[in-house]
Amino acid sequence: MFTFKSFFLTVTIIFCALQKSDSSVSFTTKNINVGVVSLRNFRDLIFYGEVSVGTPPQKFNVVFDTGNSNFWVPSTMWPTKTMYPHQKFNAKASKTYFPVPDRHDESIEYEAGALKGNLSRDNLMLGGVMLEAQDFVGFKPDSHLTEVKFDGILGLALPSLKIAGTKTVLENLVEKNLISQRIFSIRMTTSRKRKRAGDEVQNAGQITFGGLNKRHFRGEHVYVPVLSGTGFWNISMSQIYVGADDVQVCVPQCFAFVDSGTTDIYGPKVGETKF
Template structure:
């Protein structure tokens, strides 16, 4: 049914045409490592730095892998003719598409689907190398072109990466690869992002939206060229971008009980589906965690699971509007490590409004007027 709907949109040039991709909320690499008692070991071996993907050096030939240290959301795409299917994380904090390939012998690749270019009649290689840096390791590969299918719509001649090496941490991830949704200026090797190719070919309108479910494994989705009012209440609040590289906005302050506890005087924040936590400068995060009653232990902000119902609401004040998060939204309980807040150190002046925030606020990413729309998710 979706395929015929897409075809009808293309034939009739319907302005309201949109493409939906169901997202699955799955067990993360961190969950898998915790189950095996290996999380602390891997954190020591591969120190996690969520700000790696947002350093300017990565915008000129390198990019970061999405954060999968907490929860992850992924969907199915296919590449090639006939199609080969992959699970990918839709990441608004990077711009490249890449998947594992048959040229990769790393352990991470053996546990994931691998693209075989020899089986695709539409594959074209350009032999250009690709190097990707991320918070828990690195990946190398080559670039090629093929037809990419997303949500039932085919995007011909799409450039993407084929991995040749991947970090050990990737072996514990459910998703096979990444589909980046940030601006082209961030793309490694100047590879055109999938969404830009969609818009350029007139397949969808120049915006997309994301809904992340809070509890259910199913129900999350990304809609290319549209939005779904059934997933939010009230009107969208439009916030202009302060930089057209990431989906970066200006945040006014972070308050608890009406008192400013972080981002005093304003700060820059990136809305990023590929980061699980809300990340900020170390001193600001320490202040915020302290204000909500958390104590830091080995990098984690620990709270008493029995106290969550009495913990305060945190307000993120943006463009004159207050976006609030109750304690039930910014805390997470692990079967192995108790309860923690979703506020993490970034070691940078930038904030990242990751999945902890986006689960509470339906988000529209508008390339037409370079803005982000936020509304209370339902």
């Protein structure tokens, strides 16, 4: 079984430069704001952290998913009988809630199926950073996600994958100058402290919006250009190693995208036999 001790990822947010192959980086330093959300590890399968929506705030545990651009939480119509208890967004209880007119049947596609719900806007508290009028979807009952541990998903992929007419969380953070640098970083750690199957480990990592924590890595970061056209954080690779062996499946190159919301590592079929 594959095990890991720690994983650290830094992503540079450069929406305007995605059509270029230029790997140069330019940071904005007008503010000193950095939002940090502590992550929980469930069975070494999924990592999620707490955010708040509405006024007064309603708390949700969400997966920070680099393979998706949209933000959603369950609505009060979500089923009462689920494997794990879930928070449900009560629009009537929020003073700052705004329903987007004529957007009552928005759909987000996942591998397991689609979710449908009402497009809405409300304040989002994200690691101490307040995002006003953030677009999100309050989803109606769905059978595909009744067995998950987390409440919702906060997408961190590129804007081309978003629901039409909305702004992603990353777009809002950048456009409103709410973070000091146009980057976010994710640290995930293995649940070595888990005593029995099913336990949830708190403080098992963090996601930082607007910076990175240098205590969690050594040396310098290596930045690679993001390839345009897919909407994902898609990068080019020339080699894949298993231990010390190059399995020769990226000749001359192959492409991969970094997805913080999945438990799997996917590769070419020819490579899977060599693992």
